Amino acid sequence: MTRSASELLAGAQRDLMPGEHDNLFVPKVADGTASIASLRALAAEELRIVPSDWRTFLTLAAQATDPAAREVFAALAGGEGVALAGLRDFATAIGLDPDAEHEPLHGCQAYPSYLAWLALNGNPRDALLAILGNFAAWGGYCATVSAGLREHYGLDGDATAFFDLFATPVPELEAGYARALQEALDAGWTPERAMGYGRLLQGYELMFWNTLAGIS
Incomplete structure (x- = not known):
């Protein structure tokens, strides 16, 4: 039986979800033991990552042949533009200009570098599933970080808006994800290569968080 796009995405997110103890940094924010220096590094690294991802998503939108995939990539790029304003507020709130x-940390910049590699060397259909497959973990991390920042570091909603943006599911976007993957499946695309890309992306994301965990 042919899998539906929703089943494919749910399976990818389940298979790519890291283990409970793989991320060493987010629990530190959750319990208030993350250093201010590490939070400033988080902001500084993301200030470099967000513009890179923005351009990567626009590149993928230009390359995609499936109309729904073009819409998804364009929407993701637009989201990065919104996120950048919230990220600057977070940086300011924790004392970072x-x-x-x-000076960027190589462990934090592996993820956006590989994402850009996908835009240059991968198929947009494969890149789409790899990216979407990692969203569940990323969204959960952002929700935990936001709660920890409010509880332990005295930040308000303006300062946590960057994390809240990614932590909150958007039904219209999620419906677009399903349409884009279904178009790819209907065209005969298969997801095996995409899952390999997704595993690399997830590994690089964990490298990002765990690099921050080493900052005292």
């Missing part, structure tokens, strides 16, 4: 120069 969002316009200051920052």
Whole structure:
């Protein structure tokens, strides 16, 4: 029996979900033991990542041949633009000048670098599933970080808006994900290569968080 797009995405998110103890940084934010220096590094690294991902999603939108996939990638790019404003508020709230120069950490920049590689070397259909397959973990991490920042670091809703944006499911976007994957499936696409890409993306995301965990 042919899998539906919804079944495919649910299976990918389940298979790509990290183990409970794989992420070493998010629990520190949740219990208030993450250092201010590590939170500033989080903001500084994301200030570099978000514009990169924005351009990557626009590149994938330009390359996609499936109309629904073009719409999804364009929507994801638009979301990065919204996220950037909230990210600057977070940086300011924890005492980081969002316009200051920052030496990037290679462990934090592996994810966006590989995402950009996918846009240049991968098939947009494969890239789509790899990206969407990692969203469940990313959204959960953002929800936990937001709650921890409010509880232990005294941040308000403006300062946590960046994380809240990614932590909150958007039904219209999720419906678009299903349409885009269904178009790909109906065209004869198969997801095996995409899952390999997704495993690499998830590994690089964990590298991002765990690099931050080592900052005291």
